[in-house]
Amino acid sequence: MALTDLVLQQLVNGLVLGSFYALVALGYTMVFGVVKLLNFAHGEVYMVGGFAGFVVLSVVSGALGSGWTAVAFSMVLAMIGVGFLGVVIQRIAYQPMLSAPRLSILITALAVSLVLQNSILGATGGRYVPFGADLGFGGINLGNLFISHNQIILVGTAGVLMLSLELFISRTQYGRAMRAVSIDKDMCRLMGIDVNRVIAVTFFLGSGLAAAAGTMAGAYYGSLWYFMGFLIGLKAFTAAVIGGIGSIPGAMLGGLILGLLESFGTMIPGVGSAWKDVFSFSILILVLVFKPTGLLGKSEQERM
Amino acid sequence: MIERSPVHSPLGRLQGVWDNPAYRWPLIFGLLALMVVAPHVLGPYATVILTNALLYVVLALGLNVVVGYAGLLDLGYAAFFAVGAYTIGIVHHVYGLDFWLTLPIAVLAAAGAGIIIGSPTLRLRSDYLAIVTLGFGEIVRFSARNLSITGGASGISGIERPWIFGWEMRSSMDFYYVFCVLAVLAVIASLRLADSRLGRAWLYVRHDEDAAEAMGIDRVKVKLAAYVIGAIYGSIAGAFFAVNLGAISPESFSFQQSVLILMAVILGGMGKVPGVILGAFIVILAPELLRDVGELRLLVFAAGLLLIMLFRPKGIWPSQGR
Numbered sequence: 001m002a003l004t005d006l007v008l009q010q011l012v013n014g015l016v017l018g019s020f021y022a023l024v025a026l027g028y029t030m031v032f033g034v035v036k037l038l039n040f041a042h043g044e045v046y047m048v049g050g051f052a053g054f055v056v057l058s059v060v061s062g063a064l065g066s067g068w069t070a071v072a073f074s075m076v077l078a079m080i081g082v083g084f085l086g087v088v089i090q091r092i093a094y095q096p097m098l099s100a101p102r103l104s105i106l107i108t109a110l111a112v113s114l115v116l117q118n119s120i121l122g123a124t125g126g127r128y129v130p131f132g133a134d135l136g137f138g139g140i141n142l143g144n145l146f147i148s149h150n151q152i153i154l155v156g157t158a159g160v161l162m163l164s165l166e167l168f169i170s171r172t173q174y175g176r177a178m179r180a181v182s183i184d185k186d187m188c189r190l191m192g193i194d195v196n197r198v199i200a201v202t203f204f205l206g207s208g209l210a211a212a213a214g215t216m217a218g219a220y221y222g223s224l225w226y227f228m229g230f231l232i233g234l235k236a237f238t239a240a241v242i243g244g245i246g247s248i249p250g251a252m253l254g255g256l257i258l259g260l261l262e263s264f265g266t267m268i269p270g271v272g273s274a275w276k277d278v279f280s281f282s283i284l285i286l287v288l289v290f291k292p293t294g295l296l297g298k299s300e301q302e303r304m
Numbered sequence: 305m306i307e308r309s310p311v312h313s314p315l316g317r318l319q320g321v322w323d324n325p326a327y328r329w330p331l332i333f334g335l336l337a338l339m340v341v342a343p344h345v346l347g348p349y350a351t352v353i354l355t356n357a358l359l360y361v362v363l364a365l366g367l368n369v370v371v372g373y374a375g376l377l378d379l380g381y382a383a384f385f386a387v388g389a390y391t392i393g394i395v396h397h398v399y400g401l402d403f404w405l406t407l408p409i410a411v412l413a414a415a416g417a418g419i420i421i422g423s424p425t426l427r428l429r430s431d432y433l434a435i436v437t438l439g440f441g442e443i444v445r446f447s448a449r450n451l452s453i454t455g456g457a458s459g460i461s462g463i464e465r466p467w468i469f470g471w472e473m474r475s476s477m478d479f480y481y482v483f484c485v486l487a488v489l490a491v492i493a494s495l496r497l498a499d500s501r502l503g504r505a506w507l508y509v510r511h512d513e514d515a516a517e518a519m520g521i522d523r524v525k526v527k528l529a530a531y532v533i534g535a536i537y538g539s540i541a542g543a544f545f546a547v548n549l550g551a552i553s554p555e556s557f558s559f560q561q562s563v564l565i566l567m568a569v570i571l572g573g574m575g576k577v578p579g580v581i582l583g584a585f586i587v588i589l590a591p592e593l594l595r596d597v598g599e600l601r602l603l604v605f606a607a608g609l610l611l612i613m614l615f616r617p618k619g620i621w622p623s624q625g626r
């Protein structure tokens with residue numbers, strides 16, 4: 001295979017990976033924008049989303065089969081269910097802590113993520129769970145380049161979800177309220193905006209998008225694991241930081257950049273797939289040290 | 305939330321006994337005597353568990369300097385534990401340098417790692433710092449797994465036991481007493497640190513960073529000191545952990561390990577030495593007592609952590625008046 005083909009193939013892989021990162025990164029960035037809080041449990045929400053999709057799929061596979069229709073149906077139900085889980089997490093673990101020291105809220109967030117992770121560990125016994133979707137292996141050949149139908153559908157779905165989010169935030173009343181709350185919470189209260197409701201909607205949307213990514217990842221890679229949210233949570237956070245945390249286009253851009261960096265990183269001699277994760281964490285640390293506002297983020301003069 | 309006076313609960317009374325200077329020294333000598341006779345009374349299995357608990361006392365006290373004293377959330381503390389253990393594994397086992405000469409190298413390596421990772425990141429927001437430490441912990445573990453000098457995924461085994469004054473530390477009983485000494489030293493160091501000039505600077509920075517800086521405290525320097533001191537505790541614990549087990553592998557230094565140490569610090573009560581010791585014993589002894597829980601011990605701890613943060617945010621044995 002010629003080098004250009006290899007590059008193009010990695011480009012496709014990077015886009016697929018980047019779509020997952022972008023969907024999860026959106027949740028980090030939305031929550032951060034609205035409540036200035038890093039939702040540590042977000043990676044685990046993605047993982048629970050995958051398992052929720054799996055449960056729905058195994059219920060409906062009798063009626064709908066296990067192709068893309070069934071997966072799409074499971075994805076939508078998982079998004080709704082896990083969206084409410086996000087709201088519950090916010091109400092139980094974050095809402096009471098908003099006025100507490102920052103260290104306390106970080107610890108409750110960590111505790112929530114451990115509760116989610118270990119509940120699934122208990123339910124699955126720590127084993128990989130086959131997702132059970134049957135998506136076929138068809139695809140398009142462009143010269144030496146092969147793009148599977150699944151990759152196209154996946155990137156397309158992620159694109160549609162992100163576009164709808166963008167429209168929701170720019171066109172609807174809730175979207176306007178979200179933007180307003182992210183600028184000045186107290187002023188919003190004075191203007192009669194139900195801030196708690198807006199925060200709940202934010203958690204709902206962020207968690208829903210993570211669940212969509214979780215279900216699609218389950219369908220695409222074929223199996224689920226209780227620990228799968230840990231790495232992707234870290235990497236999606238990296239993506240959010242690269243794009244500029246708090247910025248929604250930034251999260252999408254950051255996700256794609258990280259996906260591409262990672263898939264091209266494996267081509268660098270000496271990096272390889274064994275060092276892939278070290279590579280992404282090093283990017284995270286470098287970005288945080290040299291450009292903590294990211295590519296599209298606003299500079300923030302805030303001391304914690 | 306109404307705060308109940310701690311004196312009326314049983315634990316509050318226990319704390320009262322501890323805080324009363326008339327009882328303190330007899331209590332300390334009683335505890336030390338208990339530590340000396342415990343392995344003879346309880347048998348070999350309990351000795352191994354107690355050794356493990358004492359290891360966690362050292363680790364938790366080290367992390368307590370970072371989290372409890374300086375108020376920084378470190379989610380990758382196991383990295384320093386790993387640096388200590390692997391320095392022993394490589395320099396002492398592979399290159400054959402004496403254990404006692406390797407120990408200072410391990411301490412220097414961990415302090416160096418603390419400075420390298422801490423100095424650029426301690427200026428960041430505290431939640432960014434938490435994520436960076438998490439990433440650093442994972443980088444260390446992945447590197448240990450991928451490098452050939454660290455023995456890859458299977459790690460390093462057959463690490464020689466150290467000699468001191470012509471005596472070889474060999475049996476589990478020997479190591480129990482070694483860890484007793486380490487834990488006692490760690491306790492003394494922690495108590496002295498809390499009362500030192502640096503300890504007061506941490507207290508100030510933890511409560512109000514801007515005011516502290518206005519009073520002439522260099523917050524980055526003070527935080528870095530906490531980070532490096534925590535790293536030193538971790539590396540010493542790691543060094544003795546390596547010679548005790550004789551074998552180390554990357555999975556001993558996973559994220560779960562960091563979390564378990566953090567739980568010991570928070571469950572017992574951040575910042576107060578007896579609380580942290582209690583936390584370390586809870587983390588190690590609870591799974592022994594709750595055999596049925598088994599795999600789910602982290603779930604139980606995590607739920608406990610959440611409840612404690614919501615209802616008793618200062619821990620089971622909180623520090624008073626600080």
